[in-house]
């Protein structure tokens with residue numbers, strides 16, 4: 740496999756972890772370009788626990804510089820999340836599957852620093868005739884707001900019960916993490932499950948041939 744496989748329906752912090760596969764020249768990184776980062780932000784915005792109010796105006800007219808800043812912050816947060824996910828799951832996969840991860844304490848600091856921007860900007864929005872909701876004040880640019888809300892949700896995942904459901908996918912050549920459901924799900928996706936079964940079958944065949 741040389742392409743990153745997206746895992747459908749995962750929480751935004753997990754989705755961010757899975758935007759990269761491989762390292763060096765063969766890497767496949769959905770956030771490597773400003774256009775890729777903008778696409779990811781557009782897609783993840785409606786799936787966040789809190790809606791950043793600045794996102795709707797920011798998306799259609801974001802300057803190249805502000806998208807590049809958001810892409811940089813997202814890649815830095817992704818490195819921190821992958822480090823913490825690897826530590827939480829005792830990930831046995833080779834570190835080279837994704838390069839340049841920070842050490843544990845640096846990852847905690849990046850996550851907390853990024854989440855703090857959103858935590859300081861969450862407000863209650865409750866129009867007299869509507870339903871109450873938590874929203875992010877509109878003063879953070881949309882891309883940065885999305886990044887910090889993803890970080891805030893990641894703080895809850897790592898610090899809460901969901902962390903026990905976090906898994907590294909151990910199918911051949913997969914770099915993904917996923918939150919397992921209540922079943923006995925062992926792979927991030929059906930494609931990985933199929934690939935793992937084929938690899939197991941091939942290993943058995945070659946063992947039989949040698950035997």
Ligand SMILES: [Zn+2]
Nearest residue numbers: 908913927931
């Ligand atoms: Zn997988």
